[in-house]
Amino acid sequence: MTAKFYVSANEVAERAGVSRSAVSRTFTPGASVSPETRRRVMEAADALGYHVNHLARGLMRNESGIVCLIVSEVATPYRSALLSMLTQKLQNAGKVAMLVNTDRSDGSVDRALKQAIRYRADASIIMSGLPDKSITQLCLKNGQRLVLINRDDDQVGALRINLDDYEAGSKIVTAFLRAGCRRLAFANSEAGTPSLMARERGFIDAAKRLGLDVVVERFGWTGYEAGQVLARRLLTREERPDGVFCATDLLACGFMDTARREFSVVIPEQLCVAGFDNIEQAAWKSYELTTFAQPVEDIATEAVRWLDAGPSHDTNRVQLHADFVWRSSIRAG
Amino acid sequence: MTAKFYVSANEVAERAGVSRSAVSRTFTPGASVSPETRRRVMEAADALGYHVNHLARGLMRNESGIVCLIVSEVATPYRSALLSMLTQKLQNAGKVAMLVNTDRSDGSVDRALKQAIRYRADASIIMSGLPDKSITQLCLKNGQRLVLINRDDDQVGALRINLDDYEAGSKIVTAFLRAGCRRLAFANSEAGTPSLMARERGFIDAAKRLGLDVVVERFGWTGYEAGQVLARRLLTREERPDGVFCATDLLACGFMDTARREFSVVIPEQLCVAGFDNIEQAAWKSYELTTFAQPVEDIATEAVRWLDAGPSHDTNRVQLHADFVWRSSIRAG
DNA sequence: ATCGCCTTTGCAAGCGTGTGCAAATGCTGC
DNA sequence: GCAGCATTTGCACACGCTTGCAAAGGCGAT
Structure with missing residues (x-):
């Protein structure tokens, strides 16, 4: 019915009486922009309802901000708890979670990873199954980071988080x-x-x-x-x-x-x-x-920390401890 | 260490000895491409490990294929079950789910919706909380579809799925x-x-x-x-x-x-x-x-069906039935 | 007034893709 | 051989954004 188009930086620039670069820089942390122009840009942006198009931004920056979570049986208590924790920590780190549900069929995880590639995810976190080595190689070669949670594999270049x-x-x-x-x-x-x-x-x-x-x-x-x-x-x-x-x-x-x-x-x-x-x-x-x-929290923290750290190939294996929780299903000694 | 760049359609075209358009058309269902060139393109694509960049595609098509799921307390049994079902059905429909975790704080859902806007999500499915009307207006105005599950609100233009x-x-x-x-x-x-x-x-x-x-x-x-x-x-x-x-x-x-x-x-x-x-x-x-x-399954089915149907403003309210499940926590009559 | 320096700004190229348009190609029937 | 048509192909522009580069502007020291 009404306009079906998002407002672009062009329109904001025009309204604010500045160049399109100024708009871009206003929304880029650490870019050089005077307080005055920033104010005018912000004003125009608010008025028009402008929001940076992350698809386009990802295209330029070669960094989409998307992290792909690959998991099966999401509805299971442990899985959903971990999923919840991960998405929260990712959000706090300024990333966004893309959820891909796998099943037990062959190649399910591979298909999921290809989805991650298509959307140029910055990273994939695998919580279920195990991908084919050729696919993970493709991911790593293209700069996509890989986190394997409780999957004991010898993928080089990926972060492996395991328990004792x-x-x-x-x-x-x-x-x-x-x-x-x-x-x-x-x-x-x-x-x-x-x-x-x-x-x-x-x-x-x-x-x-x-x-x-x-x-x-x-x-x-x-x-x-x-x-x-x-x-x-x-x-x-x-x-x-x-x-x-x-x-x-x-x-x-x-x-x-x-x-x-x-x-x-x-x-x-x-x-x-x-x-x-x-x-x-x-x-x-x-x-x-x-x-x-x-x-769960440590797992998520470690994963996100590693993702934030950039391509540091020093540690790629984290061993975490599963705390003993004493309850009454075992007799007291 | 190695190349950090995904292979583009250009390189595929070059290797296959065709134009870049041919590559693009090969990966666009229903586009006009001869079987022979399609074969050559596919061959080159496989050899190079090419995958269409959905960020760029979304930019052009004005349709990202992303659906944003907005939900709080994901780890809760009912929520995670619905989430699981939704992501599966979305995947089957060729969409991909972006998960945004909200909390009880004010504006949490609004922030989530803004995230959806930034990534130009085709739709948002809200399972928790209730967004501010100004934000939903912004979504709808920009052609983003909105599904409200068990949120009784009078948003016009959004699909509301409710139970009896x-x-x-x-x-x-x-x-x-x-x-x-x-x-x-x-x-x-x-x-x-x-x-x-x-x-x-x-x-x-x-x-x-x-x-x-x-x-x-x-x-x-x-x-x-x-x-x-x-x-x-x-x-x-x-x-x-x-x-x-x-x-x-x-x-x-x-x-x-x-x-x-x-x-x-x-x-x-x-x-x-x-x-x-x-x-x-x-x-x-x-x-x-x-x-x-x-x-759960009906909810997901209805939501995805409505999303697939395109902007049809005919039905925007679905009433579903919650089946009675008889178990022994109530005495037999 | 001139110079050097630092900050701010605009220009324009480029990211990887889809697609309208026109040209090219192949095929059929005369 | 040629007109007529359907199919296939390539060109070039557009999408919305970032960013290197150079120009412009401000400012203090000489």
């Missing part, structure tokens, strides 16, 4: 022992993600060091329903475990609910449970789950 | 009555969002029609902790309610946990509870919450 998953496994073993547990089990999904497998190995190794065997069960994807199935499998064994480490809080929630409902197990008296992630639900009164906290 | 919140309120009253409940209560947050208030009014009105009074309690923001507080307030009344409608599933979860733990109330025998949203946790065995399902 392996250590968590051993820490929880001592907690179980102190609680008097002797028949340990590990409940994992079949996803085979490096971080999940590291937790598993850490747990098994630490138990072995103390002379204990661990029953390992794996099923499905990393969600509530898989936790239910895992509970049925583990709790119907002749030697019923009395200390179960679930690779994920979601698994633990499903596990606990099924243990109580279908097997009338009392937690923590008859069975101790631990998880990983410290999702919001872990603190809910129905679970009171002992777990390890994903340092 | 009011009707849900009355439907749940009959369910409570059939279960034998006589002392009804409504647990709300203090947010005062139109959709929350509509549920409240619908519940109260329907109860009144059947000759029943409703105790209303409001506290805090719409989360688990608020549900806990509301439980303490409602369950310490001398006339303890036996049927509580929580404005939100999150509230209901907190309510149920506290009712059981701190008041030893047995659900549903001594107390029936219902919620709204049908978040994932509502189906968890610890809650088995009767609730109304946010038609």
Whole structure:
């Protein structure tokens, strides 16, 4: 109906009686412009409703301000928490987040990265899956920065942020022992993600060091329903475990609910449970789950800091610590 | 270290021995290009790792392909579910989602919309808060489309997607009555969002029609902790309610946990509870919450359909239905 | 008055793309 | 061979912005 055109710097310049460069410089921090002209430009800009076109700016500056977040299963508690934190920190750093949802299909992450390339994203942050090496090479070659969160890959030039998953496994073993547990089990999904497998190995190794065997069960994807199935499998064994480490809080929630409902197990008296992630639900009164906290804020801070720092190839690996969160799903020693 | 420049259509053209226009047309669906040149262009493009620069394309076409999602508290189950669905549908429609996280501060949504303007987003989808009218006017005037989800505002030219919140309120009253409940209560947050208030009014009105009074309690923001507080307030009344409608599933979860733990109330025998949203946790065995399902998929479908349709000013209001989901937090009649 | 210096300003080139227009090409039917 | 037509191609301009460069202006010291 009315005009369908955004007002351009030209019109602002005309109205303010200055050159178009002056307008541009007014909106470029650190550019040389006198207070007087800046004032007049601002006035005209406000009156006309002018806003810098970041598409055009990105074209010139070779820097779009866009950061691409690549993630699957956004609706999952841990993922959405991390996503939320990342977008906030990015915004505070003057960047803007472009969200690309991937699935489990082959090439899904690759397609996402190509989208990032098309929009000339300054960086991509990969929270799920693993891209093909040829694509990441393309990104890096073109100056796009790459952050891999909890993806254990040996991409050179990318920032890798990882947790001490392996250590968590051993820490929880001592907690179980102190609680008097002797028949340990590990409940994992079949996803085979490096971080999940590291937790598993850490747990098994630490138990072995103390002379204990661990029953390992794996099923499905990393969600509530898989936790239910895992509970049925583990709790119907002749030697019923009395200390179960679930690779994920979601698994633990499903596990606990099924243990109580279908097997009338009392937690923590008859069975101790631990998880990983410290999702919001872990603190809910129905679970009171002992777990390890994903340092969501630290992850986001590190990622954004590295992006801000420009192409400094010094550190490209950050190891963060997952804090132990003690709750009542494990008996006090 | 290596070249920091993306390859442009120029270089592809040169390598393929054609004009730059040919390259452009090859990547423009429906453009006139012979199969032979298309083949040669594609070959050269693949070899060089060429990807159309969407910033430049957006500049020319006056259509960026970007849709801005404006939302607060992304990590919340319902929000993240809707977000996930929206990004997926947008991707399928060839758009890309730009995520802007808002908070409760004044002008937060306005700042988000300005970000959308700067990136010349084709549309903005607002899931939280309410922008200032002057900003939305600016958006609409510039041809940016606007979708308001569950925000009851009278913005002209924007698509408003709403639920039958009011009707849900009355439907749940009959369910409570059939279960034998006589002392009804409504647990709300203090947010005062139109959709929350509509549920409240619908519940109260329907109860009144059947000759029943409703105790209303409001506290805090719409989360688990608020549900806990509301439980303490409602369950310490001398006339303890036996049927509580929580404005939100999150509230209901907190309510149920506290009712059981701190008041030893047995659900549903001594107390029936219902919620709204049908978040994932509502189906968890610890809650088995009767609730109304946010038609997340329908919402996303409608939004994207409307965006695809171009500027058709015929329908700008969609009323969707929240399906009743029966679970065991209410006694069978 | 002249010079040197610093700040501010305008010009114009360029970023990578889409597209109208006219020229070129190929094909068909006489 | 030629007119008539449809298809394909290239040229050149436009999109809105940044920025190097040189010119202009202000100002104090000589």
